[in-house]
Amino acid sequence: MHLQQLGHPPRGGLANVAAHRRVLSTRGAGRFAPTEPTPQPPPPQVQQQSQQQSQQPPPVILDDWRTQAFMSWARGPASIRFAGVRPSTFAGVRGLAASSDIAPEALVVEVPRRSAVVLAPKQRNPCPDMVTDDWWKSAPWFAKMAAMLLWHKSRGSQSPLALWLAQLPADTGVPVRWNERQIAALQYPHLITQVKEQQREWQQLYDDLVNKGTPPGAQPPPREDFIWAMSCVRSRTFSGPYVGSTLQDRLRTAGLVAVLALGNTVLGLADPQKTLSAAIAVLLFNVLYEVILSRSLRQYAICPLIDFFNHSSAVQSEVSYNYFGDSYSVVASREFKKGEQVFISYGPQSNDSLMQYYGFAEANNPHDVYVMTDMLRWVTAVRTVGQSRLDALRASALAVSLQQVVIQRAGFPAEALQAIRFLMASDKEAAAGISSFSKPVSPDQEAQLALVLADVVRRELEQLGSSLQEDMALLNGGGGSGGGGRKGGLLAAEAAAVAFRLEKKRVLTAVLQGMGA
Numbered sequence: 001m002h003l004q005q006l007g008h009p010p011r012g013g014l015a016n017v018a019a020h021r022r023v024l025s026t027r028g029a030g031r032f033a034p035t036e037p038t039p040q041p042p043p044p045q046v047q048q049q050s051q052q053q054s055q056q057p058p059p060v061i062l063d064d065w066r067t068q069a070f071m072s073w074a075r076g077p078a079s080i081r082f083a084g085v086r087p088s089t090f091a092g093v094r095g096l097a098a099s100s101d102i103a104p105e106a107l108v109v110e111v112p113r114r115s116a117v118v119l120a121p122k123q124r125n126p127c128p129d130m131v132t133d134d135w136w137k138s139a140p141w142f143a144k145m146a147a148m149l150l151w152h153k154s155r156g157s158q159s160p161l162a163l164w165l166a167q168l169p170a171d172t173g174v175p176v177r178w179n180e181r182q183i184a185a186l187q188y189p190h191l192i193t194q195v196k197e198q199q200r201e202w203q204q205l206y207d208d209l210v211n212k213g214t215p216p217g218a219q220p221p222p223r224e225d226f227i228w229a230m231s232c233v234r235s236r237t238f239s240g241p242y243v244g245s246t247l248q249d250r251l252r253t254a255g256l257v258a259v260l261a262l263g264n265t266v267l268g269l270a271d272p273q274k275t276l277s278a279a280i281a282v283l284l285f286n287v288l289y290e291v292i293l294s295r296s297l298r299q300y301a302i303c304p305l306i307d308f309f310n311h312s313s314a315v316q317s318e319v320s321y322n323y324f325g326d327s328y329s330v331v332a333s334r335e336f337k338k339g340e341q342v343f344i345s346y347g348p349q350s351n352d353s354l355m356q357y358y359g360f361a362e363a364n365n366p367h368d369v370y371v372m373t374d375m376l377r378w379v380t381a382v383r384t385v386g387q388s389r390l391d392a393l394r395a396s397a398l399a400v401s402l403q404q405v406v407i408q409r410a411g412f413p414a415e416a417l418q419a420i421r422f423l424m425a426s427d428k429e430a431a432a433g434i435s436s437f438s439k440p441v442s443p444d445q446e447a448q449l450a451l452v453l454a455d456v457v458r459r460e461l462e463q464l465g466s467s468l469q470e471d472m473a474l475l476n477g478g479g480g481s482g483g484g485g486r487k488g489g490l491l492a493a494e495a496a497a498v499a500f501r502l503e504k505k506r507v508l509t510a511v512l513q514g515m516g517a
């Protein structure tokens, strides 16, 4: 069975597993759903960026004791199969480097489910000594997985996952763990609002755990640990539709039903014909129930070693679940040369979600957008709009079309264009009603519209607090980045914020260039 990574078409894979693979996606993908305009081919600078994949900094092979212990565990007790990759750092960021040439479609990593942290739908509370069943039932998936992680951590070397846990990053680099000043450095109201909401939500989850979710006699984990665990979960989990029971579980159920049916027949408790029909009915019901169930439910998994892959939107390799092998795997989507970083795709994610959930922004990300939180403010600042026209817009179906406007490099959403055409129209034109502005009214009005849009984008750029050039100078000043988290003399959080806001400015600049402004 094949699950789809959000936005990615199913791909072929190893011949023997392809038909039974399900592709999983990283969380966070798809939360942000631009609706308009129609996707365009990537602009030239994006294609250039994709080609630059091979110009990655050279890998520095990781051979510290933690990595060595983890890799021995992976090879040994965890039975993780991998070929042609080794943990390395690239300009200070850990990832997986090709240790030999990797052919397209080669199996790169395969992790048995038993060596992964998996959350299946309706899973019973696996850590009742740490969280109550009531908390478990009401907590969101990532809080449950965080509790599982902390439970394993609390068992120290007793946990089968101890050597994997030991090498998780202490600083996940995500803005939910930043202070006010660092968040403000993002300069982008849309993400600032999202991060602050996330901080409130996570605080509430922790308060619930402390006040209602800790069993009598147990100590809740420290707040910092809980927040750290949730940020690890959100940046390392893949999810996909639930596949129901594993093949092994189904065979076990079938065996049990067969034994019961045989017992019944041998002991003469029931007519063999009826027993056979009942057994078949039970098995069919079982399979059908799970097939129906699996359509609406999701499974979540963090797979050791697969969680070392960094993201690139220029590759298509995905994480898949192999039903017959009961394992998760990554198959190379293209050739990787020895020494290159082997990336996977976390899905077609904008920098908003990459920043919020993973703590980085991708340069020239083709899926990036700019969400303008209050476009009407700029429209009315750059052109005079009569009050009655504003009232008519507010009373129409397009009332919110100039709030949270999702702007792509390719342009503006159709509803926003329609609303601005209506605001700019003469009284005579406007009398035709707002619905008549869904398409260009006249070449003159379209020319006016383009001028307004260019002015709006310039206004937005002007109030961002720094220019694209200043951000580039900040990032490049002093050069280099380090594991300790400095880049161009900036601390990791500041560097990430500057890199992020630079990309937002690139989106707006590309919009201006696209309009010839």
Ligand SMILES: C[S@@+](CC[C@H](N)C(=O)[O-])C[C@H]1O[C@@H](n2cnc3c(N)ncnc32)[C@H](O)[C@@H]1O
Binding pocket: 093, 094, 095, 169, 172, 173, 235, 236, 306, 307, 308, 309, 310, 311, 312, 357, 358, 359, 360, 362
């Ligand atoms: C699944 S982990 C990948 C391995 C991770 N670099 C590590 O050392 O454990 C996801 C995290 O890796 C980092 N990451 C992934 N892709 C990246 C990229 N293209 N550039 C910079 N950091 C990236 C981010 O910190 C993200 O939260």
